[in-house]
Amino acid sequence: MTAVEPALAEAIRRRQSGDWNRAAAICADILARRPDDPAALQMLGMMAFEAGRPDAALELLRHAVAAAPGVARLWTDLGRVLRSQGCIREALECFRCAAELEPQSAEAQNNVGNALRELGLAEQALAPLERALELRPDFPEAVLNLAGVLEALGRLDEAAAHLSALLERNPDFAEARTNLGNLLARQGRLHEALRQLERAVRNKPGLAAAWNNLGAMHERLGDPERAIACYREAVRLDPCFAEAHLNLGMASLLLGRFQQGWLEYEWRLRVPAAKPSRFSKPLWDGSGAQGLRILLTCEQGLGDAIQFVRYVPLLAERGAVVYLECHWRLAPLLKSVRGLAGLVPAGSAPPSFDAHLPLMSLPRIFGTDLETIPAEVPYLGVPPEQVARWRAWIEQRAGGLRVGLCWASNASGKNAGVRSMQFKELAPLFGIPGIVFFSLQRGPGAAEIAQAPPGWRILDLEAEARGILDTAAAILSLDLVISVDTMVAHLAGALARPVWTLLPFAPDFRWLRDRTDSPWYPTMRLFRQPAPGQWSELVEQVAGALAQWRASSEVKRNAQHG
DSSP, rough: OTTTTHHHHHHOOOOTTOHHHHHHHHHHHHHHHHOOOHHHHHEEEEEHHHHHHHHHHHHHHHHHHHHTTTTTHHHHHHHHHHHHHTTTHHHHHEEEEHHHHHHTTTHHHHHHHHHHHHHHHHHHHHHHHHHHHOOOSSSSSHHHHHHHHHHHOOOOOHHHHHHHHHHHHOTEEEEHHHHHHHHHHHTTOOHHHHHHHHHHHHOOOOOOHHHHHHHHHHHHHTOHHHHHHHHHHHHHHHHTHHHHHHHHHHHHHHHTTTTHHHHHHHGGGGTTTOOOOOOOBBBOOOOOOTOOOEEEEEOOHHHHHHHHHHHHHHHHHHEEEEEEOOOTTTHHHTTTSSSSSEEEEETOOOOSSSSEGGGGHHHHHTTTTTTOOOOOOOOOOOOOHHHHHHHHHHHHHOSSEEEEOOOOOTTTTTTHHHOOOOOOGGGGGSSSEEEEEOOOOSSSGGGGGGGGGOEEEEETTTTTTTHHHHHHHHHHHSSSSESSSSSHHHHHHHHHEEEEEESSSSSSSGGOOSOOOTTHHHHHEEEEEETTOOOOOHHHHHHHHHHHHHHHHHHHHHHOOO
16 A cells, blocks of 8 residues: 555545545645646546536646546546537547446446437447447446437437336436437327426426426427426526527517517527637627627528518618628528628628627517517518519419419428428319419429329429529519428518418417417418328318419409409
């Protein structure tokens, strides 16, 4: 036994009993005599980490692994601290060192697999996680991680089987039950998911993630009030839980509670998936707009940009010099917005500016409520010659009434599966005489037109469009647009064209609850699913409305020519 071993043992006892000050003092005394002692460095490093001082912890643990690179536990602890700071790739290398030193360690294999999972390398994560369970079949954390990897790979049944087996052994394991609930929700088994999540919060009432997910499930099942209660409990348990704050904001907005909703919606900028600001200039706080050069950024989808760009003229009226950074595809269209000093396609260098702001923060800045939504349309424009060209193109191909169709959301967008249907589900519309349909569908869904029965009157308009201005000009030349919740619906609404938007049972916050109109788009009519995933009844309702609209249009046309 060396001279410092009794001191280390005493430090361990002091730490375990809660006397951290004495434990730290003993470690400091050891390091005064032996500056490279890895055990003392490790203990001080982990106490610093647990005390909320990760920088000090990293310095001590790096010193420890340099002093004893053959000790797996040191690499593991260093990896844990790096991972907590978001340095996943560095953490992975540490975990790999630990696994090489202790190849029979299930914990080391699990750490490697989990780091790969967090880096999005699901295929690579499978082998170490499976190995961890070979080494230690009853390893709950490894089961959770493996289930997450299988879910990411689309192997949902396998993931559910692993979680179910784990819960048979550990029925009160709330984290596993929460994950199973989320997995069942992905499979569309919403009521089963709800039961799992309700049991998770009973088993562990202090688990904020379970309350957040339970809230999301209540929302998907059409009960936003109960969802809000769950989100509030989640943020009470974890005041910095960004995702729960964001969900609380969106549920509040869905119910028309805009004052609280916009404030909570700002938490979208703090969720783990949010990209950090790349600008050194400050966020605009809404004050002193006169003469201020403000760069607005389009942080989400194309439809979001189209909806909220309506605030640019209001900002310009306050005296701001407004620049807008947007997706390159939208740039030709959005340059028509009144009040813009300049438009910056994403990836281009912006002009000099004083402050910046995400576009969807403007409703909060302007204190928007249901009565003050800026809903003057149209607020987008298309060159007249382009509209004339498309009107001629459409008239050459179809007489009578012309209706644009879009049935699928962007496949990579949020909740795309929930917001989309298959082309064949629109069959009832094609039984209405006197209407020619034009496809406004882009992406994978457009290929479904090729399977249309011979009697379906639909022309692939979007295949002829070379860009967003062509799509907009074509919409201006149609009598009506029918679309699921995607960019096409926003575009038609912003152009003040008649548009019918088909919504899932639990719609996005902007569409509010139980309304057939939209305060954001005066020319829009809303149709809503009667139950989750049920498009057939909604499409039948749309077909009935379309038949009435056609009859009414014929009456008006005959009256004009009578």
